[in-house]
Amino acid sequence: MLMPHDLFNENLPTAVCWLLAGGSALLIGLSKAGFGGGIGVIAVPMMIFAMRHEYLAIGVLLPLLMVGDFFSVGHHWKRWDARNVKLLLPGLTVGVVLGAFALLWFHEQGGGQAALDESSTYLKMAIGVICTAWVFAEILRAKLAPNWALRPTWKTGTGTGFFAGFTSTLAHTAGPIITMYLLGQKLDKRTFVGTGALYYLIGNSIKLPPYILLTVLAGMPLLDGEAIRAGLWFVLFVPIGTTLGAWMHHRINERLFRNIIMVFVLISGLELMGLGKVVRGWDWPWRSDGNETQQVEPSAAE
Template sequence: MTFPLITDPFFYAVAVPAVLLLGVSKSGFGAGFGSLAVPMMALAVTVPQAAAILMPVLLLMDLLGMAAFRKDFDLKLLKFLVPFGLVGTLVGALLFSLLDGKVVASIVGFFTLLFLAQRLLFPPRPDSPPPPKWLGALLTATSGFTSFVAHAGGPPISAYVIPLRLSPLKFTATLAFFFFVINLSKWIPYAWLGLLDLRNMATSLVLLPLAPVGVWAGVRMARRISQVLFYRVLYGGMFLTGCKLLWDGLR
């Protein structure tokens, strides 16, 4: 009996760096670079298949990230974010079969670049008030939705959390716990949609050993990087993500 595994060398050429980048992102730089993982893997497989293959990898990364930052998260902020994120995943589950992946990619990419342009052209003052709660609720629900569709929940929620000016550790820890809940909530809908088949799960097991490598690298960087450099790198990751998603949606 042949093991039902993706054997295309090109798939692994894009999947290996995608998983490592995802691990660094989830443990060290919030979600700035992580949203690039599915678009990179989609060069070799479909977006739904790439998202399904990453499910076990994400679960392990979330567990490792929470263990590393278990004392650093903002509980009050999490209590606000999680319910709206779950609403977004529910909407994503209900609309998944009706959505065109390119449309979702282009929307996420456009608003990611729009947020960055606003931050760079009109930088906030030190005494600027935090974003309003209604905007946080909308962006967090959008994050849950785009996370369900393509594991691209990082840019929308970063657009709300970055202006809160958390420390790098608190930023990373809070998003690590947030995305653990969001990613856990996607397992049953993904199974219901038929995405968690044997071939995808077997391929995921091959990539799984890369998860702790990426997380370890990200944790080391998050504990050593200055806050100024942290947000510069985060902005860089969001810029690359926005460009890649917009390109995927418009080409």
């Protein structure tokens, strides 16, 4: 099987792309093991920075997430509240469908396949906004958690499912929404984790048909041969991550680890929105516009 080097971001060294993409898959496994809360969201910008364009990145991530979901559901088998998941499904389905139309709109607005770099910019900015919002949602969740209460009804379930499905289709970032919904019900830890695991497996499975249809009918590079080839190279990092996550549970300070991840998610979100100069005051390596190649002196590379 061909190495995925031709799918990597040409503005970054190949080794860095491997670290970003492999680390992304590893963090998916960590999050599916229940370590660090919603840290899996950082996997999205990491894969985006590693891959040639954003559509390929989110396409590669979907099967990796589903592999992690299978491990997670297997580990927490029947420890879920099925009624809670049923309440989420109608809104989730509508949110996924509208999210798929939003992906198509971003693609067409930028000129479609003929202008992939430009059409990716729309998606990149949307993902940047979602990642940045995730950080503030996590801060809000931490503040509200002790006194947060939410009754599971068709109304709350449908609304939560809709927003989760929409953001998940665009950027695989439904975690904070579902976490807030489940935290408000004061579930015991095993039921909380098991219900989340079942939801993510169903939610990601529902996203699969729209991704395939957008690839086949609209020509969008989401789940094409390139995405499948890249996914096969990185899929083994997911079970490694789940094993590592189980090992880290009682050895690493989860709160500190999650806070570090939040900082990186915020920086990544701002960068995806084109605000890298605000964050660091200079162009980041992956912000090359492709019209010029930065020359590196031999001494600087050694």
